[in-house]
Amino acid sequence: MQDDTRYDQIVGSRRFSNYFWSFFLFFGGLSFLLAGASSYLKINLLPFANPVELAFIPQGVVMIFYGTLSLSLSFYIIVTLIWDIGSGYNEYNKIGNIVKIVRKGFPGKNREILLTYSLANVRAIGIKISEGLNPQRSIYLCLKDERKIPLTPVQQPNSISDIEDEASSLAKFLNLKLENL
Known part of the structure; x- marks a missing residue:
């Protein structure tokens, strides 16, 4: 399990x-x-x-x-x-066939942000790497309807090898292809 x-x-x-x-x-x-x-x-x-x-x-x-x-x-x-704005977790459940993305927002009616997607609607795991003045290194959940849901937090950019290792590990776990965005 x-x-x-x-x-x-x-x-x-x-x-x-x-x-x-x-x-x-x-x-x-x-x-x-x-x-x-x-x-x-x-x-x-x-x-x-x-x-x-x-x-x-x-x-x-x-x-x-x-x-x-x-x-x-x-x-x-x-x-x-x-x-602790932005904290939370990503849950990938093969038994329940779902991906849950949970984050904390600002206090109020919608403090807890919960996004749930069926694994059947997930097309691939995407990596976006851009260098320059404001480098960006992110992992995305690519859905079949062309939406791209970010999975990594906003932070100092991790090394390219760390992002690639994390994305490939996730793609292997979910049995999805890995794409460059």
Whole structure:
């Protein structure tokens, strides 16, 4: 029975890069906000700098704007970390003849995203590899009606050999052909 079912865990937003950027943006934004407030209040709120000497207009206003923007972005990333947006699993069940793709979304009525497909409707496993400024290396479930459902999470691109090994393993498990998209 174990040989007829395969689970692939998907890491969501709880990745090192998101922890790093939330920390970096929070403290950077807080520093900018305090520097802008210091230039307005003429009280030094930062122990490691002297922003009192800055003119409130335009430097202080710009620093408050960038600080607020950076703090807002860091709070957004922190909330996605808490909710673990994008995490889930892919289940391939040969006995039930189904493929289930489960992901967590934003809280609300549709927080749990569940896609179910019959193995009879699956044509192939596809790989898309594109290099350049924004490299993309993804595995897709190619359906007979020409839809392509992504199976890999959004993340730093894995090595080409890892993607190819994972895709070929999945195609072999499901007894499907492998195609290049």
